[in-house]
Amino acid sequence: MIYSAAIFDMDGLLIDTERVCMEIFKQTCKDFNLPYLEQTYLNIIGRNEAGVEDLLRASYGENMDYPVFRKQWKQTYLNIVENESIPVKDGVIDLLNWLQTQNTPMVVATSTNRQLALKKLAMAGLSNYFSAVTAGDEVVNGKPDPEIYLLAAKRLNINPSMCIAFEDSNNGVKAAVSAGMQTFQIIDLVKPSEEIKALGHGIYTSMNEVLIKLKQ
Structure with missing residues (x-):
């Protein structure tokens, strides 16, 4: 990859x-x-x-x-x-740390509005991993439209096909795949439907599995 x-x-x-x-x-x-x-x-x-x-x-x-x-x-x-630190998902820190050692630029593309997204990342202790945040209030069309992912890639000045995208929701996966990105879905509340599975992206149960895949 x-x-x-x-x-x-x-x-x-x-x-x-x-x-x-x-x-x-x-x-x-x-x-x-x-x-x-x-x-x-x-x-x-x-x-x-x-x-x-x-x-x-x-x-x-x-x-x-x-x-x-x-x-x-x-x-x-x-x-x-805004007042409590929400737990970080399993395997996230290990993956972010490894990507840092690979000098891989990392950004966030979230449907949440920018101000709240920045606060959530700060409360979770994740802000320093990301060079930029692209938020839901910065695009006209939200996920599953690819606009937010295309904007994130544009800000990085990197072709979308050269980006790996990480998502949990089916709407997010549709957006990332439509943007032409190599997409990983880590299942949270929403299980991938047959329509989503047919997109051919990687589907995993935790970030730990993704890290193993990327290290291969």
């Missing part, structure tokens, strides 16, 4: 935030007397703010007062992630 840079998603891949967000969503549904629609929730993982809103409005319709629901869900989530 030949590559010149590594691009990482953040939530559910580097830090274990997706489970926190899901549990808060479930509780918010209870507070608003709404059912927890598991498949709908899993489908929003990896999307930016606009994509999340579109899917939730489509699924819940008039039963959900989206602005009020979103405000409570988001504020409860922020109260946690």
